[in-house]
Amino acid sequence: MFIPSIRGRSVRLITQTLPLHLRTTSHAIFSGPSGRATADLRPRYFTQHSAQFQGLGSPHLSPSSFVQAPEPSLSPLGPATATMETPQTAVTYASMAGRLNPKLLKGLEEMEYKYMTPVQEKVLHLPNFTDDALVQAKTGTGKTIAFLLPVLHTLLATKNLDRSQVSLLVLAPTRELAQQIADECDKLTSQCKPALECHIAVGGSKRASSLAKFLQGSPSILVATPGRLLDYLTDEAAKEKFNNLRCLVLDEADRMLDQGFMPDVIRILKQLPSKSSAGWQGMCFSATVPPEINKVLHLVLYPGHHRISTIDENETPTVDAIPQSVIPVDSIYDVLPTLHSVLACERSDNPSLKAVVFCSTARQAGLMYNIFGYTGGAAPGKLPVYQMHSRMSQAARNKTVEDFKAATQGVLFASDVVGRGMDFPDIGLVIQIGLTTDKDQYVHRVGRTGRAGKSGRATMIMTPEDMPFVRKNPQFPIKTIKWNHPKADMAQSKSIIEKALEKVPQQSKDQAYVAFLGFTKALKKFHGMDAPQVVKFANQYSESLGLDEPPALEPSTVGKMGLKNVPGLTIRRGASGKSAGGRGVGGKGAPQAGPSAGGRPSAGGRKQPLDDSTPTASSSENRRAKPLAGEPRHKRPKRETRGQGSASTAADPFFD
The missing domain is CATH 3.40.50.300 (P-loop containing nucleotide triphosphate hydrolases)
Structure with a gap:
């Protein structure tokens, strides 16, 4: 069995046929750059654990x-524990024949979906597929299929549907969730001719090209994150694409609330055709329903809407x-x-x-x-x-x-x-x-x-x-x-x-340190630390990465973190403190917090965007990476380290 390594070499693993606990040796054969195989026959030791x-x-x-x-x-x-029961008594999708469009049933069959989850069963057995509903269900319970099936059925049943207009709009809090929804939609509609196009609008993609595709295409379905959709709605031609909106779905509404997207959602709703005049269907899916969500729900759902919950209050979470x-x-x-x-x-x-x-x-x-x-x-x-x-x-x-x-x-x-x-x-x-x-x-x-x-x-x-x-x-x-x-x-x-660590790029360590420092500072109350203790802890983190001293920071970055004049930091373009030690992995010494002469010479660098070092770092609307403060434009002089040999020996001390 050959497995290419990160350096492009091939490795064959040969194991003995003895039981694991009796094995004491194993051989590795490398095919080096010259193509010649070399073997290391030294013993490898196995334990019951590893x-x-x-x-x-x-x-x-x-x-x-x-x-x-x-x-x-x-x-x-x-031991690991299973958390869900098998669908022995679950309702099958086949039982929906005659009520659900056969093309969708065929799509489900192609996806090898046989049984409904509880949330899917409850939504699909509403009196009318076009009714408004607030659905409370946990993540990972099949919510996406639950809201797609009834809406897609309605669209397929609509005569003279204008496919150049957005009929279904789904708002999701993250790019990845939006992509998952779009993927599921494409699979469900794979048997539909002509196709119902599903477009996606999320941050991280090129705005001009994605907007052009949206304007020139037939986006019957749009799955979007709030930030990118707001961006689309600044374009008048794009805004007109929503004139015939038939359904709006808020997925993971509680998470949108947690991440601060609800003001954006309200702004979006104000730019879309109003529910009172257009009469579009509203659906909201959420694991929890905190009171703050009501500010949006009354704009999305009619009074008297259906309330569905698949969460048993007495159930073990x-x-x-x-x-x-x-x-x-x-x-x-x-x-x-x-x-x-x-x-x-x-x-x-x-x-x-x-x-x-x-x-x-x-x-x-x-x-x-x-x-x-x-x-x-x-x-x-x-x-x-x-x-x-x-x-x-x-x-x-x-x-x-x-x-x-x-x-x-x-x-x-x-x-x-x-x-x-x-x-x-x-x-x-x-x-x-x-x-x-x-x-x-x-x-x-x-x-x-x-x-x-x-x-x-x-x-x-x-x-x-x-x-x-x-x-x-x-x-x-x-x-x-x-x-x-x-x-x-x-x-x-x-x-x-x-x-x-000796092989990891210096830049990667520097960036991780800056982010760790900012993250720790943001949670200092939880840790019970004051600012000098935050810096000391971050400097220990730096030392654990094998760095001889903490990476240099721009003064502006230090100011934004609220760490100005805190001892122990290495400041670029000025007086700085410097950590002692540099003991690396397993070291016992902690960096001293007091300032000392020295610090790294100025090598340029750009301002540090703080979104990565704060508790909101996971926001789906984060922009692409920019160089951090303290990140040199030129390569640092190469520091002498151990293990500077070939990829095989550097990556694996067992073959030294």
Whole structure:
């Protein structure tokens, strides 16, 4: 079995046929640039917890075909638990024959959808498909199909439908959710001739080209995020496309409220044909219905609208059925090695491991992707790694969604753009690094696993500074566990991470530091830290990345963060403080907070956009990445490091 590495080399993994716990050796054969094969026959040691077989990283590569029967799980995280019942008594879509358009039923058949979920059953059994409805249902319960089917049926039944006009408008809080809705719509209408075109309008795409396509096409259906739709509505020709609107759907209305989109939604509604005059149908789907949503509901729904809920107040919340734990670590220096060890152990127990690792900021997610790409994937056996965050272009995010959905194994390093609305199949493990912004976001992160009747688990790796989250949220069944991985393995994980960090671009570390500093400052009240303690904690994070001193910041960035005159920062173009130490992974020393002479020489750089370092970093309307403050325009002088050899030796200390 050949797996291309990030350097384009081929690696063949040869394992003995002994049971896992009896294996003591394994061989790796590399085909180098010259094409000659070289073999390393040194022993590889396996434990009950982890097969310490370390290969090169394989970001974005298809999972290998290597299959190994999983061993019984010995993980301290405990066994996974399924959270949904199988649809033994569910109503079939076939039972809707005669009531639902046969072309839609054929589309469902092609999608291999046989049974209705509870929310789909209740919506499809409303007295009239054109009635207004407020539907309360959890994410991951089939809401998209529930609102698409009745509206699409109505459109297909409409004589002389003007397909050049928008008949169905769906508003969604994130680009990814909007794309998922559009994809489902395309599949449902795949049998419809002539086609019902579904267009998408989201941030991150080129405005001019997407607007031109919208104006020139026949967008019977438009799925949009609020920001981009408002942009469209500034164009008079685009605005006229909504004159024959027949239905408006608000999906995940509570999340739009949480992310501050409701004022935009109200502005959109004021620019569309009014409900009183046009008489369009309104539907609102939301996991919760806080009172603040009523400001919008009365503009979208008629009085006396149907209210549907599939949430049983006495039911154990979905995430409560998922085993949840926290792994406390002594300091921030231990986070990366512990994460590597956890993933390695889980991978050895389950060769088909598919996991999501949530990070506090987009820059941290990108950094983790880089680090674990150099460690040989997240665990033995070349587990593919992926990244998903707001700093990626929309095209890159779409590609990741497509690849990770299709993957049978792998680890996705993500910010909260994945925390809600995104549905990746077969996620068996969710790991959270550091804090989430609030308890609701924690629920949505955990909710990425244990979906559609599959089993799942969730854990967090937390420093002492982060642990108040567990104490302040006793409503979650979070079990504190000790990661009792053998000491030799943890030392090995530290060595692997340390060597990987030497290969990670300096810029990636610098950007992650700035984002971490801003994020920690924004949550300083939660941590109980004052400004100097925030800087000290961030400088320890910098040191854990193998940096000799904290990256330099622009004075304007420091001012925006509210950290002016706080000791311990390295300031560009002026006097600065400098951290002591530079001990790297596993170091014990903490940077000193007091100022000292020195600092990095000015090398230019641009102003720091703060959206990435604040709790709102996951907003779907974030613009594409810009260089951070402290980011040099010219390359830094190359620092001497260990492991500067070929990709194979640098990425994998087991083959040194």
